[in-house]
Amino acid sequence: MHGSHTTGSPYAPHTAEDRTAMLEAVDAETVEDLFDIPDDIKFDGQFDIDARTERETRRLVRSVLGRNDDRTELLGRGHYGYYIPSLVDHLADRSEFLTSYTQYQPEISQGYLQALFEYQSLLVELTGLEIANCSIYDAATALGEAATLADRVRDTTGHRVLVPELLREERKSTLENYVAGTDLVVETYPADDGNVDLAGLEAAVDEEVVMVYAETPTVRGTIEERLDAIGELAADADAFFVLGSDPIALSMLERPADVGADVVVGDASVLGLPTSYGMGLGLFATSEDYLRQVPGRLVGVSEDATDRRAFTLTLQTREQHIRRERATSNICTNQAWVALRTAIHAAVLGPSGMVEFAKRAVTRAEDLAERVDDIVGVQAPVHDRRHFREFVARVDQPASAVADDLEQLGFAVHVVGDHEIQLCVAGVPDAELDRFVAALEEVAR
């Protein structure tokens, strides 16, 4: 019956008799009597939004989203569309995970706390750092939080935050908003063939620097080769070394702790979430030295009244609901359910599967680069580096024309320069890559 009614909320179960009895119990004639709103600001309830049945609503959303063109996406640059095993969806969609609140009553939330504890442990293994939180919103906001953490814990008198000149503009802009309320200033340092220009960075670093940020893989898909040297430059200036990466890359690339990273940020949803229009999962890990300054929620271990091991949110005195304006961050709602999905996906893969994923990110990207390099009118990769998942290719034709033509043939690629396109293999099946190579051959000459 509720499925077809379109007057009240389909999710409010009151019958007319209930309503009458309840009003009587509270000594009111109508529901309106319960509202204490001055007449001059009352609203008449007319939003002009039509109610729909569930079926009609599904049809509406399907028809609106149906206007999206179906494309094979060779897109990456911070957001990736890997295949998500069914197990992830089915387990994460169990309603206890999906419909519960933050675990402020740990005794009745042990399962979620344990899953988040296991997520934290996964990141500890991947980064080599001792502390990982339950999530920040995404890579960009995690970078912002890293900067404010650096600002709180570094003794330096300066206020310079150094980021690579090759950085997604959106990430830099988010960082700038996060530090707008501090004295920090965001500056860029130069790149050398896609990676960090060490000499350029060395020239930029002085005692005024609070934080140095670098990424591996970089936004153009290159694997950073001199992470240890970057870490040393930062350490020499007594600045934070913040490294941006992701769980698949971290499965095989150098362990951040081994190259002197103080904080690791990035998008952990490369595992767990399919392509989701940029929705992500902010990875945030740091050294135990900064435990009491970490932003976000932390799950720890304790014991219950039967002396059994139990999990609970801990060190909450860092957080806004206790510490208010002196909190380490304003974050409250985070991306817990995405973290759960990431943990499940990582568990499905296991360590051998994760390493295999990382290997394939290198071999498939480099294979595709070799294949498109054979096409007349295309040179790839542009950077003489090792690549992970994606790479930049030079096209003789204007890049936007190539992209438009590819779009007509059913493929989406990045345009990153007048004659540069960027191609990502993540989640694209081999057969699709074959079709893509043929399509590029057709449009590139």
Added chain:
Amino acid sequence: MSDDGADRDTTPAQSRYDQARYVENGEYEPLLSEKDLTRVDIGSGDDGDSGDGETTDSPLPDELTRDSLELPELSEPELARHYTRLSQMIYGIDSGPYPLGSCTMKYNPKFTEDVAALPSAAVHPDRSEESVQGTLELLYRLQDYLGRIGGMDAVTLQPPAGAAGEFVGIRVAAAYHEHNGEGHRNEVIVPESAHGTNFASAALGGYDVVSLPSDDEGRVDLEALEAALSENTAALMLTNPNTLGLFERDITEIAEMVHDVGGLLYYDGANLNALLGRARPGDMGFDVMHYNVHKTFATPHGGGGPGAGPVGVVDELAPFLPAPRVRERDADSKAGESVYERFDPEHTIGKVHGFDGNWLVLVKTFAYIARLGDGGLLDASASAVLNANYLAEGIDYEIPYGPFHHEFVASAGEQDAADVAKRMLDYGVHPPTTKWPEIVPEALMTEPTEIESKDTLDRLAAAFNAVADEDDDTLEAAPERTTARRIDQTSAARNPRLSWQALENDS
């Protein structure tokens, strides 16, 4: 069912709840790492003996790779059981009533998951505008829905949570004042009883926070406000109804006072569910607001997130909103459909998320609003307020402030509110938010939402009242029927063990 509940035996002996509890070797469900840990060594080919782990050849030289990776390696059936067991050790909205004050724990309609999972929703944010007209149309229509519901002129959907929305509001206010040559404004006023995020978001934006006491009736104290306002006021952040559930009756006057000194009025949307269709922040004089879609529009809380915190503003502030927003192009497509495009507001503060926020949550929000329509939204606030009042009538604890709307704050009196909450768990209901707001001693902040039936509210009241009659020893010994018994918070904080690696080092 003809059972009207009159004959129901609600004594603990006959009505109780026992949560799933797995115990193995004297401990609860083992960690993944206790079920298996496998080390994979990573080498470029001939690294020799790899010990007990597996070895894999890496396509990269050794200096670019880590030595090994050690994680659980379990089969799919084992994982299905692991996470199913974990899920059984969690209480969700589908398990029973969840009257957490200020959290608006509504039922999350299942079909919204289905539409968010549509393959056509899975597009990359760097796709061309022309090829993602469906996504842009949905975003545009949601901006429009939210604008109408809040009485706001322009909306950004980018903030990924309520607190992120607050931060956007603060940054927009800062940019606006800066633009008008009033960058000297360095104070944000926040009522004492506000959400902790208000204080933290203002501080993150670089503002000094001026805390505002309430009057004897639990509302904004106009004299105190007068004293707090000055030429340095950037904004006043207000929740309405406030955290006691009370409508700020003087809101029009408050708005005038704030505007008279050149400040902006910020609306915290946490309690918007109380007002749906009955009053709009824009009509009350608010200049900027955030919507908690995971509260008001029933997208699932997911155990702590993801949510979304869209921000609405009046025309004057629209040029400062984050980029990009979505608008309708003047000309239609050849097929006569509207064409949508992204655009950067003229004086935009830039980005507050790497892409466009929590897209999947926004899809669910759109679906929920489209399902309910005017009638459903209006009924949501009606039933939420009726439910709160009916529940309050049935419980024995004192409720010092009223008339409240969608939530009320009872006092546990001589009992410890945190202990009351622990004991309520034993009755198969989720307890209210406790010990906050502090204006009510031993606060039990209770918000049943519109989705509970009269029957459920009766059972919920019975749980409150059963606990009200119990002695301190019983309360301190609670909970007994949950997976874990009372957990020692002090030990967790004193000796932080935040990973399975830390547990190994510990033993």
